[in-house]
Amino acid sequence: MNARILLIDDDPQLLGLMADAFTRAGFEAFSANDGAVGAKLARAHDPHLVVTDILMPEREGIEIIVEFKRAPRPPKVIAISGVSRLAGLDLLALATAVGADEIVNKPFRMSDLVELAERMLREDPLIGTCASEGVCEASAPPP
Template sequence: MARILIVDDEESIRRLLQGVLTRAGHEVDSAADGNEALAAVRARTYDLVVTDLIMPGKEGIETIMELRTSQPAVKIIAMSGGSRVCALDYLTIASQLGAAATLEKPFMIDALLGAVNAAVGGSATHRPPA
């Protein structure tokens, strides 16, 4: 079981991913943008952050850059829809910044679960709630 933070400005996506990952046995929190995400990682320890890249406020690329500085051990999965070219550019940048995996929206749930399992593997340990 991993402790995962989902970051997306679309509430329906946050709820969907939170439900899928919770059913897969993970402990999942969510944030609506990069600012909320960074506040969450200051308050709790996460094994994995799954973040959208195009959001109002603090975008995903900025969030990844700050996470790499403040929480270098946290694994990151980046996801983006945007236009096809724009999404691929952002996903390439996220990968270059150290994202463990990238997912182009829309993606299959199996792709998400595979990326999560690959990112956290057996190294995630359950911690009591903070």
């Protein structure tokens, strides 16, 4: 799969593991250690899918999800978090409410995350040809 994926997490070890796993699976992976850097990389690389942590320095994942989903061609988003509740607020439910397509609790198996991303891209009518043709290019929606 030749899809562009943006990985955003403030844990350098997890970020490296995710980048390695997605690169081995054939993705073109870009990594950011906080939401501010992630937003810049998204503008530069127009990812098909974003995996973002929720709690991070600079800009948090919720803010990033809202920004990405306002884009003319929003990427698919997987929100990940090791903290499910903060001050009585369900963070992953909030991520879904603001536009995350999928949510994943930490810890998770890397193979499960990669499989989820592959399935999401295959099912997307605008980029579903990534899996079948091995090339991801933005296409217009059918008339």
